[in-house]
Amino acid sequence: MTLRKLTVREALREAMAEEMRNHPEIFVMGEEVAEYNGAYKVTQGLLAEFGNKRVIDTPITEQGFAGIAIGSAFAGLRPIVEFMTFNFAMQAIDQIINSAAKTNYMSGGQVRCPIVFRGPNGAASRVGAQHSQCYASWYGSIPGLKVISPYSSADAKGLLKSAIRDPNPVVFLENELTYGFSFEEEYDDDHIVEIGKAKVLKEGSDITIIAFSLVVKYALEAALELENHGISAEVIDLRTIRPIDRQTIVESVKKTSRCITVEEGFPFASVGSEIASILIDEAFDYLDAPIKKLASVDAPLPYAENLERLALPKTHDIVRVAKELCNK
């Protein structure tokens, strides 16, 4: 184990580079991934190291290059497809769901699709409604896909390496605002984080706050502030959306008896909705308060600074709701 300080961006790049060094059938494809070094510089240096056979700039044709990558995966390659943002992947969502996720089942297990679709997901900052959407619950509802959305650098690296090695299609949801976040964390030489395992970032006894991606930051900040109010909050970073770590969620809430979920997606049929359903099924008798879901407001994301701020859950929202649930 080595203690290293890495940004999320560097961690993601290391994950791809390390896996590509060991496996020639892995290649990266997407808009501006090669000569421009990535729209958000996540693929910086990959073209220089691996050449243009394995780091491939595409025209702006998400559906087409997603389909081509899927076909290449059917035929034995291991593509990493970067979407400049997951908003643009809506152009390709039929390929991701109907072709990548379902073909193994439809073929009776004959056709495998080892592929990673990755890129920034969710709101960024002041980019308006069409560029600001979280797709975690969309992809999370699809059997045949695995869906990952990490927060810290070490998790980003370990989970991306796992995703690349996975024989199934994986949707890997990053966050533009976290790319520059630095984390000092322990790394193994071959740093792998298992898919499907949530992580308890802070232990607590009064309430469980479950978050993923950027809003984990707010959950941690809220937990600190709640200590000042005499509330001991447990913070769980979900890390994987599908398969969801039911055990960690249920065990925590059995201990704390209260739960808040936090995400930037729309509230209807959200990841929080699913967690609430799990808790009602498996921890109903342990609950001392309603499960509260903090999500985006039920509206397209506005551009105006004040409205955008109001639309998404923030640290003070978590604190307020936690205090209500704990009667403090």
Place this chain on the structure above:
Amino acid sequence: MFNKENKNKKSNSIKDFNKGQLLDLYREMLLIRRFEEKAGQLYGMGLIAGFCHLYIGQEAIASGMRFTMKDGDKVITTYRDHGHMISVGSDPKKIMAELLGRKDGSSKGKGGSMHLFDLEKHFYGGHGIVGASVPIGAGLAFADKYLNRNNVTYCYFGDGAAHQGQVYESFNMAKLWNLPVLFIIENNHYAMGTSVSRSSSVDELHKRGIGFNIPGVKINGMDIFSVISEGQKCVDYVRSGNGPMLIEMDTYRYRGHSMSDPATYRTKEEVNCKKDIDPIDSLRHQVLESKIANEDDFKKIDDEIKIQVNDIVEFAKNSPAPDESELLTEIYN
């Protein structure tokens, strides 16, 4: 470009085939025809459900192009896939069992008529979303090029799919990267009930690649000799590293779009007129005229296919439904 290079090459004619080859082509097309007729009957009896798209009338395309393939060449198509899967040499018993949703089906009963796959025969489906199999086909070719395999992907789709945006995204990247893919439009003139003339600003579909510098040719898809001889030139062009080519196969489906389509948008006269140029009858007629084979040779094959198709149906009917435990397998690897 394509036409210049190939102008002087002589087209194949019946004389270029020996008796065994000709009878094999007849046998294969007839097997597809009888298989499909039987599938239609079983659908009427309720043994096949859902969507079922028959290949009757288009057999010369799958069988003819199969003649141009070499080991490792890949095939991908849309939901009208029974004929293509038979032509690559898959076991028709497994195909029929799949149509019936049975345990011994090619996808263990989990795919159905539109989702046939046989990776051992390099047959990559069997795709139900119109147009979506085209980039996947380009992707199969991408893998062959990446791995330095001298193979061609035969990417079939219909005149309806030819309008989808992702088809042109695929054309662009396939030419940009010179992928070894042969795009084959099976133009049976109707996208479900909408004729090409009612749906297309340019109805010469083989010209659809021009804007991408992809050469295109139109081939009479009702004549297996045209398919083989013209098709072979296109395959050679692609296999030589020139990048993709586009073929428009002019063909006709005798039945409706699917089993639930009575095809009232076409006149009886139109359908009957097309049947006069039936690919199977035509092959038989030409072979008899050339005296390479005689009536008895054909009669023998007719009888054999009849027995084979009955065996296929018996096999499929006797195959049990998939075990209930199969419901939740093969979602992940």
